[in-house]
Amino acid sequence: xxxxxxxxxxxxxxxxxxxxxxxxxxxxxxxxxxxxxxxxxxxxxxxxxxxxxxxxxxxxxxxxxxxxxxxxxxxxxxxxxxxxxxxxxxxxxxxxxxxxxxxxxxxxxxxxxxxxxxxxxxxxxxxxxxxxxxxxxxxxxxxxxxxxxxxxxxxxxxxxxxxxxxxxxxxxxxxxxxxxxxxxxxxxxxxxxxxxxxxxxxxxxxxxxxxxxxxxxxxxxxxxxxxxxxxxxxxxxxxxxxxxxxxxxxxxxxxxxxxxxxxxxxxxxxxxxxxxxxxxxxxxxxxxxxxxxxxxxxxxxxxxxxxxxxxxxxxxxxxxxxxxxxxxxxxxxxxxxxxxxxxxxxxxxxxxxxxxxxxxxxxxxxx
Numbered sequence: 001x002x003x004x005x006x007x008x009x010x011x012x013x014x015x016x017x018x019x020x021x022x023x024x025x026x027x028x029x030x031x032x033x034x035x036x037x038x039x040x041x042x043x044x045x046x047x048x049x050x051x052x053x054x055x056x057x058x059x060x061x062x063x064x065x066x067x068x069x070x071x072x073x074x075x076x077x078x079x080x081x082x083x084x085x086x087x088x089x090x091x092x093x094x095x096x097x098x099x100x101x102x103x104x105x106x107x108x109x110x111x112x113x114x115x116x117x118x119x120x121x122x123x124x125x126x127x128x129x130x131x132x133x134x135x136x137x138x139x140x141x142x143x144x145x146x147x148x149x150x151x152x153x154x155x156x157x158x159x160x161x162x163x164x165x166x167x168x169x170x171x172x173x174x175x176x177x178x179x180x181x182x183x184x185x186x187x188x189x190x191x192x193x194x195x196x197x198x199x200x201x202x203x204x205x206x207x208x209x210x211x212x213x214x215x216x217x218x219x220x221x222x223x224x225x226x227x228x229x230x231x232x233x234x235x236x237x238x239x240x241x242x243x244x245x246x247x248x249x250x251x252x253x254x255x256x257x258x259x260x261x262x263x264x265x266x267x268x269x270x271x272x273x274x275x276x277x278x279x280x281x282x283x284x285x286x287x288x289x290x291x292x293x294x295x296x297x298x299x300x301x302x303x304x305x306x307x308x309x310x311x312x313x314x315x316x317x318x319x320x321x322x323x324x325x326x327x328x329x330x331x332x333x334x335x336x337x338x339x340x341x342x343x344x345x346x347x348x349x350x351x352x353x354x355x356x357x358x359x360x361x362x363x364x365x366x367x
Contacts, residue, residue, distance in 0.1 A: 009132050014125060014338040021327040028330025033361040035291075035350040036332045038162070038309050040229040042283060042354075045276035048228065051269035052262045062261040064253045066094040066237075070264045073271035074222070074237050081195060081274065084206050086213065091242040093249055094259040094267070097234035098192055098223040102126045102156075105188055105219075106134035108251050109244070111154050118147055118155040122164055122339045124190075127156045140340055144179040154186050160193040160202050160307035163339045163348040167200040167307050173210040181217055186244065192223035192236075196281060198288065199306035206240060215240045226309060227277045228270040235259065235267040284309060287351045287358045294362035295349070303346070311349045312336070322347045329364040 018036060025032040065071070071089035078084040095101040103126050106117055117131035121140045131138045131154075141147050147155075157176060159168035180187045189205035196202075203210060206220050219240040225231035239245065252258075259267075270276070292311060295302060300313040315322050319335035326333050326347070333350075336343025353361070 006133070010129055011125070015334070018323070018332065018334070021323050022332055024324075024327040025330050025332045028364075030330060030360060033331045033353060033357045033364070035353060035361065036334045036348075038226065038350050038352050040225065040231050040352055042229050042280060044229050044233075045270070045273070047273055047276065048230070048266045048270050052233075052266040055262050055265045058261055060261075062258045062264060064093075064256075064258050065090075065249055066092070066259060067261070067264050067268070069268045070094055070237075070259075070271075073268040074239065077271040077274075078204070078206070078222075078239070081277075082204050082207070084204055084208075087206070087215075087239055088242060091215075091245045092237055092239045093245050093252070094264060095221075095236040095238055096257060096259055097225070098190070098221050098236035098238075099126050100234070100257075101221060101236065101238055102188075102190065103130045103133060105248075106130045106136055106154055108248050109154060109186060111136050114151075115154075116147075116150050116152045118152050118185075120156065120158055120161065120340075121342045122161065122336070123156070123158060124162045125338065127158075127190075140342075144176065152183070152185055154188060155180060156188050156190065157205070158190040160196065161304070162190075162193065162308060163310055163334070163336065163343065163346075164303065164312040165193075165305035165308040165310055167197065167202050170203055170207070170209045173203060173205060173207075177205065177210055177212075177218065184217075186217055186219065186241075188219045188221065190221045192221065192226060193308040194222070195227045195277060196284065196309060197307040198285065202307050215242070217241055217244075219244055224267055224270050227280060229280060230267070230270060233263050233266055235263050235270075237267075283355075284351050287353070287355065290358050290362050291349065291351060294365040298365040298367065309351045311351070312346055313349055314346045317345065319343065319345055319347050331361050331364060 071092040074092045075087040075089045111134045113135040115136045117136045119127040121142045194202045223236040305311045333347040336346030
């Protein structure tokens with residue numbers, strides 16, 4: 001029987017193509033400074049570790065909907081940190097890491113063949129992968145005008161952006177919501193970097209100034225990987241339109257998409273305490289200042305980058321050439337082409353390295 005593997009409809013995994021540059025950077029006498037991925041390197045706060053251990057002896061299955069403590073902590077954190085009130089904890093759904101959620105979201109929302117999923121012109125690859133897994137077409141567009149008349153049941157936005165760090169303002173977001181509601185399009189807003197604003201204040205799609213206090217047709221995706229250093233825990237959540245969240249819950253129950261109970265307890269602790277999050281933000285702020293100054297001193301131009309964990313930089317050449325230039329100095333970055341054709345002359349440089357490695361990169365960039 002003929003079988004077409006699912007992997008054949010997907011693009012190659014981008015970071016696999018960095019093997020040569022990685023090998024070159026690793027050959028530096030002082031070791032590699034890997035700024036190609038946004039992997040946290042700082043410790044998990046003790047309050048989170050203690051919460052994880054507190055339920056480690058419980059043997060039963062967790063629920064797909066999550067504990068009430070998790071859901072209430074998520075709703076509380078949205079109100080406290082971002083000023084978003086009115087979130088019903090029942091409209092919160094835990095996720096096994098938000099990359100998983102985004103990859104399966106089109107399929108779980110009944111998007112399929114003949115449909116179009118709209119993603120940003122420069123976007124984390126998982127948005128495209130999610131559309132392809134559902135059998136849908138992909139359109140890269142940063143404006144609703146570029147979408148035209150075609151049917152688009154799902155539109156992804158990402159502010160602050162990965163990779164560019166661009167922040168979409170209230171007026172822009174409100175226009176997107178108005179456009180989507182006129183056409184019955186669901187807006188899924190990836191807000192994993194919402195708490196990491198530097199030169200601009202990011203705004204959630206659920207902000208009353210954007211949504212009008214009505215979450216119909218809107219979904220906000222939040223991760224604890226960046227702000228609480230929980231990438232290894234795979235902890236996040238989605239919230240917004242109660243009806244849509246209910247649909248997702250019903251399907252995820254059947255598919256066994258359950259977040260482990262210890263992870264839920266740890267995530268609830270992380271969302272109930274702001275001190276560790278604020279401390280982590282200051283670490284990234286300091287690293288950003290060091291790395292930004294070094295890149296500008298080395299002749300780079302930095303575009304956008306007003307929020308998030310990356311600097312979107314260019315030397316006015318093909319990004320792959322810049323990756324090679326950096327690798328010769330023991331620094332590994334991601335070429336902008338990973339995120340779409342419009343990124344061909346940029347590189348994405350992460351702030352997620354230790355103070356010592358960031359300082360090493362700055363020294364190597366010095367003229």
